[in-house]
Amino acid sequence: MNLQESYDDAMFAFSQGDFPAAIARLQGVLTAEPAHFEAQLALGMAFYRLGDYPRAILEGHKAEQIRPKEQLVHTNLSLFYQKAGDKATAEHHGLQARIAGWREESQAAKTGAPVPASTADPELQMAKPAVPAQVIKMPEKFPDQPWKKKASAQG
Numbered sequence: 001m002n003l004q005e006s007y008d009d010a011m012f013a014f015s016q017g018d019f020p021a022a023i024a025r026l027q028g029v030l031t032a033e034p035a036h037f038e039a040q041l042a043l044g045m046a047f048y049r050l051g052d053y054p055r056a057i058l059e060g061h062k063a064e065q066i067r068p069k070e071q072l073v074h075t076n077l078s079l080f081y082q083k084a085g086d087k088a089t090a091e092h093h094g095l096q097a098r099i100a101g102w103r104e105e106s107q108a109a110k111t112g113a114p115v116p117a118s119t120a121d122p123e124l125q126m127a128k129p130a131v132p133a134q135v136i137k138m139p140e141k142f143p144d145q146p147w148k149k150k151a152s153a154q155g
Contacts (some may be wrong), residue, residue: 003032007039019046037066044076053084110140 001009010025015027023046029039046061060077067073074097107113 003029003036006032007036010039011042014042014046017049019050022046023050035066037063037070040066041072041076044080046106048080048083053080056080057084060069069103070102071097074100 003147006025010022012020012031013025014022023043026039026043026046029036030043033039034125040059041061042058044063047053047059048056057077057080060073060080063070064077065074074093078090078093080085084116
């Protein structure tokens with residue numbers, strides 16, 4: 001079985017909710033190829049799904065070492081730290097995820113490439129306002145300010 005097939009088997013186990021099997025297979029992939037980014041990222045998420053937040057954080061930081069400016073790495077770390085109760089670090093990684101997203105959008109705009117789609121997992125998406133923002137039309141001319149005294153009225 002080649003590396004891609006091993007990774008595919010691990011992701012199939014993950015998709016079936018068999019996180020211990022996914023972890024074992026992902027670790028096998030990482031033993032063969034320590035810089036396999038997708039396997040490292042998935043390993044952190046598998047530990048998260050098992051509720052092992054300290055191990056998820058550890059594996060998430062290993063993914064960060066492979067791709068330090070990757071948006072999904074910081075999104076995952078933000079989620080892991082939030083669930084572990086470390087709000088300040090979760091907010092730090094949330095900000096890093098936004099910065100990485102802006103960087104990707106900027107690069108896509110320069111090259112004309114499509115912006116990568118965010119993951120379909122709702123837990124990993126950025127928070128959005130519950131109500132769509134309303135468009136507020138600004139007046140073209142502002143009214144007089146009656147509380148200000150005019151210079152001619154003082155004299």
